[in-house]
Amino acid sequence: MGRTSNGERNAGETVSVLTRMMRSINVRNFGWATLLRGGPIIALLLLVLYFSLASPHFASIDNVKNIGQQNAYLIILAVGQTMVIIGAGIDLSVGAVMAVSASIMAVLATQEITLMGTTFGPINVWIAMFAGFLVGTIAGTINGLVIAKGRIPDFVATLGMMEAARGVALLVTGGLPIPSHLTATELKGYLPDPIIWMGGKEFLGIPTGPLIAFIMVGIGWLILSQTVLGRSIFAIGGNKEASRVSGLKVDRIKIATYTIMGMMGAVAGIVLTGRMNSANALMATGVELKCIAAVVIGGTNLFGGEGSIIGSLIGAIIMGVLGNGLNLLNVSAFWQRVVMGIVIVAVVIFDQWRRRKFGI
Amino acid sequence: MKVDHYLLKAEAIDKRFPGVHALENVDFDLMASEVHVLLGENGAGKSTLMKIFSGTHLKDSGRIFLQGEEVELENPHHARELGIGMVYQELSLITSLSVAENIYLGRLPKHPTGTVHWAKLYEDTENLFRDFDVHVDPKQRVRSLGMAERQLVEIAKALSINVRILLLDEPTSALSGEERERLFDIIRQLQKRDVGIVYVSHRLDEVPHIGQRVTVLRDGKKMGTLNVRESEEGMLIKMMVGRELKDQFPKETVKIGNEILRIENLSSGGKLNDIHLSLREGEILAISGLMGAGRTEFARALFGIDKIESGSIYIDNREVSISSPWDAIGLGLGYLTENRRDGLVPRLHVSANITLASLRRLGSFGFLKRRHERSLSERFIRELNIHTSGVHQKVEFLSGGNQQKVALAKWICSHARIMIFDEPTRGIDVGSKTEVFRLMSQLVKQGVGIIMISSELPEVMAIADRILVMCRGSITAELKRGEATQEDILRYAVIGGE
Numbered sequence: 001m002g003r004t005s006n007g008e009r010n011a012g013e014t015v016s017v018l019t020r021m022m023r024s025i026n027v028r029n030f031g032w033a034t035l036l037r038g039g040p041i042i043a044l045l046l047l048v049l050y051f052s053l054a055s056p057h058f059a060s061i062d063n064v065k066n067i068g069q070q071n072a073y074l075i076i077l078a079v080g081q082t083m084v085i086i087g088a089g090i091d092l093s094v095g096a097v098m099a100v101s102a103s104i105m106a107v108l109a110t111q112e113i114t115l116m117g118t119t120f121g122p123i124n125v126w127i128a129m130f131a132g133f134l135v136g137t138i139a140g141t142i143n144g145l146v147i148a149k150g151r152i153p154d155f156v157a158t159l160g161m162m163e164a165a166r167g168v169a170l171l172v173t174g175g176l177p178i179p180s181h182l183t184a185t186e187l188k189g190y191l192p193d194p195i196i197w198m199g200g201k202e203f204l205g206i207p208t209g210p211l212i213a214f215i216m217v218g219i220g221w222l223i224l225s226q227t228v229l230g231r232s233i234f235a236i237g238g239n240k241e242a243s244r245v246s247g248l249k250v251d252r253i254k255i256a257t258y259t260i261m262g263m264m265g266a267v268a269g270i271v272l273t274g275r276m277n278s279a280n281a282l283m284a285t286g287v288e289l290k291c292i293a294a295v296v297i298g299g300t301n302l303f304g305g306e307g308s309i310i311g312s313l314i315g316a317i318i319m320g321v322l323g324n325g326l327n328l329l330n331v332s333a334f335w336q337r338v339v340m341g342i343v344i345v346a347v348v349i350f351d352q353w354r355r356r357k358f359g360i
Numbered sequence: 361m362k363v364d365h366y367l368l369k370a371e372a373i374d375k376r377f378p379g380v381h382a383l384e385n386v387d388f389d390l391m392a393s394e395v396h397v398l399l400g401e402n403g404a405g406k407s408t409l410m411k412i413f414s415g416t417h418l419k420d421s422g423r424i425f426l427q428g429e430e431v432e433l434e435n436p437h438h439a440r441e442l443g444i445g446m447v448y449q450e451l452s453l454i455t456s457l458s459v460a461e462n463i464y465l466g467r468l469p470k471h472p473t474g475t476v477h478w479a480k481l482y483e484d485t486e487n488l489f490r491d492f493d494v495h496v497d498p499k500q501r502v503r504s505l506g507m508a509e510r511q512l513v514e515i516a517k518a519l520s521i522n523v524r525i526l527l528l529d530e531p532t533s534a535l536s537g538e539e540r541e542r543l544f545d546i547i548r549q550l551q552k553r554d555v556g557i558v559y560v561s562h563r564l565d566e567v568p569h570i571g572q573r574v575t576v577l578r579d580g581k582k583m584g585t586l587n588v589r590e591s592e593e594g595m596l597i598k599m600m601v602g603r604e605l606k607d608q609f610p611k612e613t614v615k616i617g618n619e620i621l622r623i624e625n626l627s628s629g630g631k632l633n634d635i636h637l638s639l640r641e642g643e644i645l646a647i648s649g650l651m652g653a654g655r656t657e658f659a660r661a662l663f664g665i666d667k668i669e670s671g672s673i674y675i676d677n678r679e680v681s682i683s684s685p686w687d688a689i690g691l692g693l694g695y696l697t698e699n700r701r702d703g704l705v706p707r708l709h710v711s712a713n714i715t716l717a718s719l720r721r722l723g724s725f726g727f728l729k730r731r732h733e734r735s736l737s738e739r740f741i742r743e744l745n746i747h748t749s750g751v752h753q754k755v756e757f758l759s760g761g762n763q764q765k766v767a768l769a770k771w772i773c774s775h776a777r778i779m780i781f782d783e784p785t786r787g788i789d790v791g792s793k794t795e796v797f798r799l800m801s802q803l804v805k806q807g808v809g810i811i812m813i814s815s816e817l818p819e820v821m822a823i824a825d826r827i828l829v830m831c832r833g834s835i836t837a838e839l840k841r842g843e844a845t846q847e848d849i850l851r852y853a854v855i856g857g858e
C-alpha cells in the first residue's frame with residue numbers, strides 16, 4: 001500500500017517537473033503543454049512500451065524507420081485533415097485525390113501521350129511531379145469552391161469529389177497499375193528515380209517519407225498557430241456566424257483550407273507512389289477514414305474550433321505503431337482491424353473522460 | 361404540531377462546484393398559488409437553486425420538503441413525477457419538430473400497435489393551449505416560431521404534466537413588453553389553479569407586477585425574503601449588490617460633434633421601409649421598439665450582413681457601399697450582436713476573441729504579430745476590467761457579463777467609430793450593466809457615435825441623447841432626451857405614427 005502511494009507521488013513529481021521544464025523554455029504555443037496533460041501521448045507511450053517488451057524486433061532502428069516509411073502518407077493527410085476538421089469541415093475525398101494526383105504524375109512520367117493529334121512524352125519527371133501536385137491542389141480548390149459557393153455540406157461535396165476523382169484516375173490509367181509493362185516506354189517496370197526517392201530512399205540516414213511528412217507537419221503547425229489564416233480557421237470552426245460578423249471572409253478561408261488539404265493529398269500521393277514504386281487508380285482506398293481517425297485520436301474536436309497538428313501527428317503514429325506491432329506479434333490481418341477499431345474508440349473515450357474530469 | 365402549508369420548503373441547502381461555493385446554507389419556501397421571485401446577480405446561485413429543485417443538480421446537504429414530506433430529488437424525471445416543472449433559460453426545444461411533438465416528447469400517445477397516435481397528440485395539445493388561451497398551431501415546426509411563442513410552448517410543455525410547482529428561469533429575457541404581459545396573464549391563471557411559481561429574474565421592474573414575495577441571493581447566500589408590497593427597488597438593488605447603485609445608469613455630458621453617419625431611404629426585403637437616420641460624434645442614439653419591429657434587421661443591413669435593396673449610406677459625408685461585414689469594419693463600424701453567441705467564438709481564448717475583428721491589422725505577410733496581439737489583449741482585459749484567469753482562458757468559461765465585455769473589447773480593438781449595440785445589457789447582471797454603460801460613456805467621450813438598440817425603456821431614457829422608435833419596419837418617432845415618457849415610446853412602438 002505504502003509503496004503504491006509512493007510510486008504515485010513520484011510519478012506526479014516527474015510530471016510536474018516536466019511541466020515546469022516545458023514552461024521554462026516557453027513552448028506553450030507549441031501544443032506540448034496540452035499534450036503532456038494526458039491523452040494520446042500516454043496511449044502512444046503505453047503501446048510502444050508493450051510492443052517493445054512483447055517483440056524484440058519492435059524497438060530496432062530498422063523497424064522504427066519502417067514504421068515511419070509506411071505511415072508517412074498518413075501523417076501528411078492528417079495534417080491537412082486537421083485543418084479541415086478544425087474549420088468544422090470534413091474531407092472524404094483525400095484518398096481519391098491522392099490516387100488521381102499520383103496516377104496523372106506516373107502516367108506523364110512513363111508513357112507516351114497523344115493529345116489532339118500530337119504525341120509527346122514521357123515528359124520530364126519533375127514537371128510530371130509538379131503536374132501531380134497541381135492536380136491535387138486544384139481538386140482541393142474545387143472542393144472548397146463547391147462547399148463555399150454552392151452552400152452545400154462539406155460531407156456531400158467531398159463525397160462527390162471522392163467518386164469523381166477515382167473516376168478520373170481510372171480514366172487516366174485505364175485501370176492498369178502505372179508503370180505498366182504494356183505501356184511504359186524506356187523505363188519498363190520502373191518509375192523515374194526522383195519519384196522513388198520521395199518515398200523509398202534515405203537522406204542523411206533519415207528515410208525520405210517521414211522526412212517529407214515532418215516538413216508537412218512543420219508547415220501545418222506554422223499555418224495553424226502562427227498565421228492569420230490559422231486563427232481564422234479556428235474562428236470559423238468555432239462559430240461561423242460570429243466570424244462572419246467579425247469581418248472574416250468565410251468563403252475564402254474555407255477555400256484556402258481545402259486547397260491546402262488538396263496539396264497535402266497530392267504530396268501524400270507522390271510519397272506513397274515512391275514507396276510502392278507504382279501508382280494505380282485504386283490506391284489508398286479507405287485512407288480518408290484512417291486519417292480522420294488519426295485526427296480524432298489526436299484530440300481534435302470533430303465539431304470544429306479545437307485541435308492541434310501535433311495531436312494528429314501522434315494520432316497517426318499510434319495507428320502506425322499499432323499496425324506494425326500487431327504484425328510483429330503475428331496477429332492476423334483480420335484481427336488487426338478489430339483491434340484498430342477498438343483502439344480508436346477507446347482512446348477517444350479516454351480523452352473525453354479526461355476532459356470532463358479535468359475540464360481542459 | 362403546526363400544519364405545514366408550504367408547497368415546497370428547502371432548509372439549509374448547500375452546494376459546491378469545483379472552486380465555487382454556489383449555495384451556502386440557503387433556506388427557501390413556496391406557498392400554493394404564490395409567485396415567489398428569486399433575484400440576484402449572475403453567479404448569485406439562482407440557477408443552481410432552480411436546478412436542485414428540478415433534479416438537474418444534486419444538493420450536497422440540506423433538506424427539501426414537498427407539502428411537508430421530505431424528498432430526495434434524484435433526477436429531472438423524478439422531480440417531474442413529483443409535480444415540479446422547469447422552464448429553462450436556454451430554451452430546450454427541438455426546432456425541427458412540431459410544437460405538439462416537442463410538448464409530448466418522450467411520452468407521445470400511442471396506438472396499441474406501438475405507433476404514434478397523431479390525432480390524439482394534436483388534440484391533447486390543442487386542449488392544453490385552449491386552457492391557457494394560447495394561439496399556436498400544434499402542427500407548426502418550432503423553427504418557424506418567434507422567441508415569445510417558443511417560450512409559451514416551453515411553458516406549455518412544463519404544464520402538460522400537471523405541475524404543482526413551476527420553476528421559471530428568466531422567462532422574459534427575450535420577450536417584448538406586450539409578450540411579457542401575455543406571459544404574466546398565463547402565470548396569473550396558473551395561480552388560480554393553486555400552482556406555486558418560482559420566478560427567477562434580473563429585471564427588478566417586474567417584481568411588483570408579478571410577485572408576492574421576493575428572495576434575494578448574493579454570492580450563494582440568502583440575503584433575505586420580503587413581501588413585495590414592503591419592498592422597493594432601491595432596497596432590492598442594495599441587497600443584490602451590497603451597495604446602493606446611485607448612478608445605476610451614469611450619463612455624462614459629452615460634446616456632440618459632426619455628423620459621422622447618415623442613412624437615406626434605406627429599404628430591404630419588406631422588413632425595412634424608407635429608413636432615415638443620422639448619427640453624430642459623441643452621440644448615443646437609441647432605437648426602441650417591440651420585438652420584430654425591424655431593429656435587428658436594420659443593424660444587420662447597415663453592417664452588410666443582409667442585403668440592402670435601396671438607399672444610401674454616408675460616412676463623414678461620403679457615400680459608401682457596404683456589402684459585407686468586412687467592408688463595414690473597414691469603414692469603422694462595429695456591431696455588438698443581440699445574441700452573445702453570434703458575437704463570440706466560445707471555444708477560442710479571450711485574446712483571440714478580442715482581436716478577431718482586427719486580424720487584418722495584426723498580420724504581417726500573413727503571420728500573426730503574436731506579441732502585439734498579447735499586449736493589446738492584456739490592455740483591454742485591464743481597461744475593461746474583464747475577470748479572466750488570463751489571455752488564454754477560453755471565453756466559454758467566462759460569466760455572461762464578462763463575455764459581453766470581451767465582445768465589446770473586440771470592437772474597441774478594431775477602432776470602430778460607429779458602434780451598433782443590439783441589446784447590450786440583455787442577460788447580464790446589474791453590476792455588469794453599469795459597467796457597460798460606463799464604457800459607453802467613455803466611448804462617446806472619445807468621439808464614437810453609438811446606435812443602441814434596446815427594449816429596456818428605463819435604460820434607453822437614461823442613457824440616450826435621442827430616441828428613434830421603430831414599428832413594423834419604419835421609424836415612427838424621433839424623441840429628444842428628456843422629452844419622452846415611457847408611455848410615449850410604447851405608444852409609437854405599438855401603434856406607429858398617429
